[in-house]
Amino acid sequence: MKNIEELVCPHVLKMRPYSSARSEYKGQATVFLDANENTLKTNYNRYPDPLQGKLKIKIGTLLDVAPNQIFLGNGSDEAIDLLLRIFCRAGEDQIITLPPTYGMYKVSADLNNVETVEVPLKDNFQPDVTAILAAQNARTKLLFICSPNNPTGNDIKLDLIEELIQKFDGIVVVDEAYIHFSMQRTCLDWLAIYPNLVVLQTFSKAWGMAGVRLGIAVSSPKIVGLFNKVKPPYNINALTQEFVLRELGTFNDFQKDVLAIKKERASLKKALLKLDLVKKIYPSSANFLLVKVPKANQIYQCLIEAGIVIRNRSTVLLCDNCLRISIGTATENKQIIDCLANFDFLSQKQKKIKIIE
Ligand SMILES: *Cc1c(COP(=O)(O)O)cnc(C)c1O
Numbered sequence: 001m002k003n004i005e006e007l008v009c010p011h012v013l014k015m016r017p018y019s020s021a022r023s024e025y026k027g028q029a030t031v032f033l034d035a036n037e038n039t040l041k042t043n044y045n046r047y048p049d050p051l052q053g054k055l056k057i058k059i060g061t062l063l064d065v066a067p068n069q070i071f072l073g074n075g076s077d078e079a080i081d082l083l084l085r086i087f088c089r090a091g092e093d094q095i096i097t098l099p100p101t102y103g104m105y106k107v108s109a110d111l112n113n114v115e116t117v118e119v120p121l122k123d124n125f126q127p128d129v130t131a132i133l134a135a136q137n138a139r140t141k142l143l144f145i146c147s148p149n150n151p152t153g154n155d156i157k158l159d160l161i162e163e164l165i166q167k168f169d170g171i172v173v174v175d176e177a178y179i180h181f182s183m184q185r186t187c188l189d190w191l192a193i194y195p196n197l198v199v200l201q202t203f204s205k206a207w208g209m210a211g212v213r214l215g216i217a218v219s220s221p222k223i224v225g226l227f228n229k230v231k232p233p234y235n236i237n238a239l240t241q242e243f244v245l246r247e248l249g250t251f252n253d254f255q256k257d258v259l260a261i262k263k264e265r266a267s268l269k270k271a272l273l274k275l276d277l278v279k280k281i282y283p284s285s286a287n288f289l290l291v292k293v294p295k296a297n298q299i300y301q302c303l304i305e306a307g308i309v310i311r312n313r314s315t316v317l318l319c320d321n322c323l324r325i326s327i328g329t330a331t332e333n334k335q336i337i338d339c340l341a342n343f344d345f346l347s348q349k350q351k352k353i354k355i356i357e
Contacts, residue, residue: 001196002169004222007141009089017229020050048238051228055241058248059216063188063201069218071227072236076177076202076215079227081108083198083217086226087141087171088114095142096135098127100151100316102175105144120317125152125282127160133167141170148178151313151324153284155184165194173198180206180258182285188218195220203244205287206258212240261287261327268325268333275340288326296321299343306339
């Protein structure tokens, strides 16, 4: 395995980061006139803690990692973008993704002028380890593995992930956005063994805080140091830091929600399987179902007309005629089932005329 320093962009290693007065200052003070804030005001007039110390202590306890192993981003999307900027030289380096998978890896790579080498998952939606290792070269810096995978919903087998971490000559990013809905364990434990591992999690899905935009990258203190070096100084605002710290006190609610969503996932699956138009539902370890139907575009349109928005994934590799449906409330799930039950193949519209009250 290469050293982390060999993988980092030379200009990133060399640069000096922005240093705010607040992060340089270590002692005790009562008068802060260093940041041109409006001191007449009292609420949120101050810049937030640039390294989110309190929040990282709390998250560290929850994930059983040290605060200096945590980077917090404006969504995990910021972590993905910063990984590209830390490790990939524009116009030279490459990343590997395993489609069908989350779209942001490639979008972020495109934006950073970094080539994406796509090594499709096999028919069972598991990675083709041999093909991945054959696709890497001296300029391949990052490998993105999404587990449970979006949009297919399955777990990537842990032995395959571990083999890739061991044999891939760069940084392996395991995106665990949906890990809380899975029976498979997290890869966080491996951080102690593998210095080239980055695990992404997020507050947007099971935690129910997509609106606040907070994502987590957990890695070695060295890689976290690189994140801190390149991130915008105050990337996590004070409102988010406060709000999430407060919400993390209600861990019981979180566990209750996850159970309820998993239960609803089972009922939705059962109800969908009773419908003639459902050809197949893929096993899901996430809070959505990938459903194969005969005419995905028409069914998608029909749902839109009924005011129900789902994700049409039918143009995606290996997801021919597939729709991705997020698990909603019992009422929302009933609405989608009712609508699908009334889909008429001949007219490709709903059979029943909707009665407008
Ligand atoms: C939703 C999702 C995320 C979360 O992104 P945020 O920016 O944290 O909201 C990350 N990865 C995958 C695979 C996702 O589906």
